[in-house]
Amino acid sequence: MMLKPLVMLVDDEAPFIETMSKRLRKRDLTVLTALSGQKAIEKLEKNRNMDVVILDVKMPGMDGIETLGEIKKICPLTEVIMLTGHATVETSIEGMRLGAFDYLMKPCEMKILMEKVMEATEKKRAHEEKIRDAQVKESLTRHGLE
Numbered sequence: 001m002m003l004k005p006l007v008m009l010v011d012d013e014a015p016f017i018e019t020m021s022k023r024l025r026k027r028d029l030t031v032l033t034a035l036s037g038q039k040a041i042e043k044l045e046k047n048r049n050m051d052v053v054i055l056d057v058k059m060p061g062m063d064g065i066e067t068l069g070e071i072k073k074i075c076p077l078t079e080v081i082m083l084t085g086h087a088t089v090e091t092s093i094e095g096m097r098l099g100a101f102d103y104l105m106k107p108c109e110m111k112i113l114m115e116k117v118m119e120a121t122e123k124k125r126a127h128e129e130k131i132r133d134a135q136v137k138e139s140l141t142r143h144g145l146e
């Protein structure tokens with residue numbers, strides 16, 4: 001059994017955040033929210049074990065791409081799913097080039113979003129495990145135990 005995914009939802013539209021976070025919590029996710037890229041970064045600095053960030057592309061101030069860059073600087077293993085409208089699909093694809101896990105069109109279907117969140121969480125945790133294994137192996141080698 002996988003541990004509950006820890007997710008942060010970032011969008012400048014409060015009603016969207018409210019509806020979506022309710023839906024995600026109903027599906028047994030732990031959900032943090034942020035109404036701007038700036039707030040998202042502040043929260044991420046305090047919660048560095050975040051599995052997935054669901055990130056709106058179009059936001060005033062720090063936009064999705066800028067926020068993605070900061071997220072990857074602070075928590076390189078945290079996976080990011082970009083949320084986009086028709087007008088910003090290219091931006092989302094650029095986001096994937098910059099390390100985003102995937103993107104979804106708004107309004108997004110819950111079933112598909114959940115699938116992506118679970119996939120991204122598994123990827124992130126497998127990556128963490130790989131790093132832990134490598135550290136153990138390195139330590140054993142260093143001590144002449146292997």
Ligand SMILES: [Mg+2]
Binds near residue numbers: 012013059
């Ligand atoms: Mg927006």
